[in-house]
Amino acid sequence: MADHEYLHLIQQGVAVWNQTRLMYPAVRPDLRGAILPDSNLPAADLSAADLLKADLQRANLSRANLEDANLAQANLRAVDFWRANLRGANLSGANLQGAILANADLTYARLCGADLRGAILLGANLTNADLDGANLRGVRRD
Secondary structure, three states, rough: OOOHHHHHHHHOOHHHHHHHHHOOOOOEEOOOEEEOOOOOOOEEEEEOOOOOEEEOOOOOOOOOOOOEEOOOOOOOOOOOOOOOOOOOEOOOOOOOOOOOOOOOOOOEEEEOOEOOOEEEOOOEHHHHHEOOOOOOOEEEEE
């Protein structure tokens, strides 16, 4: 379950969240199971955050830093990840239906069993990404 302190911080907005991350760079925020649909978090620093089974559907995470974040089994349906850094992120089993991943960096990301139906991957970097068992039906890549 998500730590209430982290939930309170992220609900205050990106400026407060990112300032806290700058002050405590070694902390791995626990946002497991967080319910944050429709959140507006562009350019948020969520690097190394634990978002296991979180609900972020329809959130704006454009330009966000999610490097090495755990988003396994998360509800990421229709999330805007435009130009987001998802290097090394764990998206295994995540629902990414209709997500916008245009120009996102998914280098070394784990997308095993993820549902990417209808996702937009225009210009996305999938170098060494693990897509084993991912549903790619209707994905837009070019």
